[in-house]
Amino acid sequence: MSTAPRSHIAMFSIAAPGHVNPSLEVVRELVARGHRVSYAIPASFAERVAATGATPVVYDSTLPTEEDPEAWGTELIDNIEPFLRDGIHVLPQLAAAFEGDEPDLVIHDITAYPAVLLAHRWGVPAVSLSPNLVAWEGYEEEVSGPMFAELKASERGKAYYARFRAWLAENGLEGVDPDRLVSRPRRSIVLIPKALQPNPDRVDESVHTFVGACQGDRGDQGAWKRPAGAEKVLLVSLGSSFTKQPAFYRECVKAFGELPGWHTVLQIGRHVSEAELGPVPASVEVSHWVPQLAILREADAFITHAGAGGSQEGLSTGTPMVAVPQAVDQFGNADMLVGLGVARRLDSATATAEELREAVLALTSDPEVARRLAEIREQMAGEGGTPAAADLIEAEIPPRTA
Numbered sequence: 001m002s003t004a005p006r007s008h009i010a011m012f013s014i015a016a017p018g019h020v021n022p023s024l025e026v027v028r029e030l031v032a033r034g035h036r037v038s039y040a041i042p043a044s045f046a047e048r049v050a051a052t053g054a055t056p057v058v059y060d061s062t063l064p065t066e067e068d069p070e071a072w073g074t075e076l077i078d079n080i081e082p083f084l085r086d087g088i089h090v091l092p093q094l095a096a097a098f099e100g101d102e103p104d105l106v107i108h109d110i111t112a113y114p115a116v117l118l119a120h121r122w123g124v125p126a127v128s129l130s131p132n133l134v135a136w137e138g139y140e141e142e143v144s145g146p147m148f149a150e151l152k153a154s155e156r157g158k159a160y161y162a163r164f165r166a167w168l169a170e171n172g173l174e175g176v177d178p179d180r181l182v183s184r185p186r187r188s189i190v191l192i193p194k195a196l197q198p199n200p201d202r203v204d205e206s207v208h209t210f211v212g213a214c215q216g217d218r219g220d221q222g223a224w225k226r227p228a229g230a231e232k233v234l235l236v237s238l239g240s241s242f243t244k245q246p247a248f249y250r251e252c253v254k255a256f257g258e259l260p261g262w263h264t265v266l267q268i269g270r271h272v273s274e275a276e277l278g279p280v281p282a283s284v285e286v287s288h289w290v291p292q293l294a295i296l297r298e299a300d301a302f303i304t305h306a307g308a309g310g311s312q313e314g315l316s317t318g319t320p321m322v323a324v325p326q327a328v329d330q331f332g333n334a335d336m337l338v339g340l341g342v343a344r345r346l347d348s349a350t351a352t353a354e355e356l357r358e359a360v361l362a363l364t365s366d367p368e369v370a371r372r373l374a375e376i377r378e379q380m381a382g383e384g385g386t387p388a389a390a391d392l393i394e395a396e397i398p399p400r401t402a
Helices: 017-032 043-050 076-097 113-122 139-153 155-170 246-256 292-296 308-316 330-339 353-364 367-381 385-395
Strands: 008-012 036-041 055-058 105-109 126-130 188-190 208-210 232-237 262-267 284-287 301-304 321-323 343-345
Touching (some): 008 017, 017 126, 076 139, 076 155, 188 385, 301 308, 321 330, 330 343
Parallel strands (some): 008 036, 036 055
């Protein structure tokens, strides 16, 4: 392989693990194939990006961070306004950063609105890397239309859409529907298994290609081995954002701490202290952060918030799951997992130790759950993963002109 860069590819994302992590192995593969990859990202993720061999293009963001998840608010408009505000703030920074070094191709997370505008300005193709579900035929009528109807009728909603349309028009995208800017991309590579996609038979596969999990070995995150004497291993993790749940963690300790033969790994995140858990038996391993995939490769059960990343990691390792969704797409993912026959769903605010224990024991003793997990795992293995994603991205690079 030649060491000369073949093409300049620019990747755009936001400072959120669920949006950055799915892209990292794909970027690493593109770099290994000789491409020069610039990755636009806030400083908090620059080191993680640099480890792939890509060049971080650091920008200043206004989005709420992992340290303050409550800043996202509670209303639908609270959840979507920050992305527009941030896009308007970030666009001039990125335009200046790439001036004179424009890429041959743009790849971007679904939240990276400036990427689509910049690709249009530069006259290069844009490819969406979706870390979660994509729109199917009928999605607007069945889901987004009813969901956004009340918001669009409100004064705040009307102001939001007016500002969005004006911003698009200012950047040469007059007449583009803001709701379809990201949900209806020209080309999309979907970084989740097809098993987690609602209505997969109604997805336009000329636009969206499912490549499944692009996980890598995650060796840089550390290893984990089942302790001697642990007959069964349970991982409890609510991800990295909505983790301020001390009461729920106490129920988990109560449910599994004295369960014979079980070893529990309890990730409590940055918002809870170990002291808030009360007495913790030796069979419960408490950490603020854990190498999740390494543990799942050893685990017998997984209590998860059902984020897209955790859900597919559970499926790829064949681990039965108890889903306790916290926000946004996690509720839909939880229902998908239940529908696949590999999970139970509980409410973390009300789940008792008895309910948690019963759910885990029922899932891990059911041969039909094990059969379904094995079947899904085999399907995922055939979706191609990282090499397939890189192949598809390379196919979108415009041919060089003489």
